[in-house]
Amino acid sequence: MQVKRLRSVLREVVIASMAAGGCAGNPLGGSGPDQCVDHKSATLTRSDPNANASLQLKIESCRVDVDACITLCSQIMNDAQLSGDLKKCDVAFGGGDVNVTVAYDVFRDGAPCGSIGRRPEGLVAPRRTPAETALGAWFANTAWLEASSICAFLQLAKELREHGAPRALVRLADASARDEVRHAALMSKLARRFGGEPPAVEVTPPRDRSLEALAIENAVEGCVRETWGAVVALWQSQRAPDAEMRAAFALIARDEVRHAALGWAIDRWAMGRLDHGAQVRVALAREAAVKALADERPEELPAIGLPGIAEARRLHAQTYSSLWNGGLS
Ligand SMILES: [Fe+2]
Ligand SMILES: [Fe+2]
Structure with missing residues (x-):
């Protein structure tokens, strides 16, 4: 899947969801169970x-x-x-x-809802220090997640090399790790502005994995979570309340679209090498990850421009019909 095509589709997803909700958006809150x-x-x-x-x-x-x-x-x-x-x-x-x-x-799971990206296998939930503000805590944990994505991409590049993937995919995974360094720095700066300090990233030593295990992780972390991360960052690049935040989310959104496209490219390459049973298991893992996202309840932090509950549902439904449901090849 080309980056340009994916960027255009995800922009349409965000624009359509904004248009459906009007400019006022939906206030966060509600009485549903707090899942995060x-x-x-x-x-x-x-x-x-x-x-x-x-x-x-x-x-x-x-x-x-x-x-x-x-x-x-x-x-x-x-x-x-x-x-x-x-x-x-x-x-x-x-x-x-x-x-x-x-x-x-x-x-739960060490990360706030709304801040998502590619996580490495063996990521240890942080022992987080209390931040003085909710914004400081959100940015600190998002910075932690961005920093953990550096490990995820370095490990992905190594495994792609070991499984004989095309050099272009390996190079893109390495380049994505460098993007994540920048994302972590941006989020850390915002965390400190609001009295938060990102926790250290700890990952247990990686194990040797089969191509199927790599493909399943990529389907969940790349095709679903990084794609959703790109959608949410695009949304925040329009809805965050101040210029520094909007600029940071715009830069992150631009890179996350590339990371999502890489996820889909790896998916296509790996699926072509797996037998039918493994292909089914990868597809089921992707579907389960899409459903898990639908069940998440967004955090109540309008001050960073996160989509509210109704907005997130619309974004999810649009992404599902435009992309996750096989609507784009
Ligand atoms: Fe990122
Ligand atoms: Fe990413």
Whole structure:
């Protein structure tokens, strides 16, 4: 599948979905089950606040400015080995103790909905440090996912080489890894702007895999997730509220379309080398990944221009009929 043709199809998907919803879009929210996030809370007590100069400073700041308490809660959560997006932080002082009650969200599978890309096999869910804002957390986790895509493409290039793939596919996989370095840097910069810090990427050592295993991973990560990543980034390049975000998502969208096209090219090459049974299993894995995306509930973060629930459904339906359902060859 040519990049130019795919770019045009995905643009049409986004434009058609925007036109169907009008300019106001659909406010995020709803009463459906939250499929991406676990909501947690904890009450923590520090009985030795004077033992730590950094903690002491945060306590003094919190005493005089309630807005500064969030950094105190973040540190106490960190010290207690709790991670997640801090949503609520209440601080009480009693005697020599500091008591904090925190509410925080933990993303299932380590990544927020809406931020997707090619993941390497063996990716370890991060132990995330709490960010001070929801935007900081979203960008930090997206940066983590982009950085993990660097590993995914380097591994893909190596395996393509080992399986005797055309050199053009290997070169494109290597080039995609370099794109992901740029994406990770862009998202990290935005994460820090909003008080987040991307977690380190950890991947267990890769194993030797059959061509079928590679094709199944590519069908899920390339044909579905990177294609959807391109659609969402295209959407955000139009709907994000400020110029820095729109520019970042536009650049990412441009590259992700190429990555998606590479996924489809690898799919075509690998399918031509697999027997009928393996081809069926690859197709079933792709269908299951498309369905899993349809079941995801988007995160409630209109401040980064993510599609809302109804918008995401429209985008998914359009992508399905234009691409995933065999509508484009
Ligand atoms: Fe990316
Ligand atoms: Fe990508």
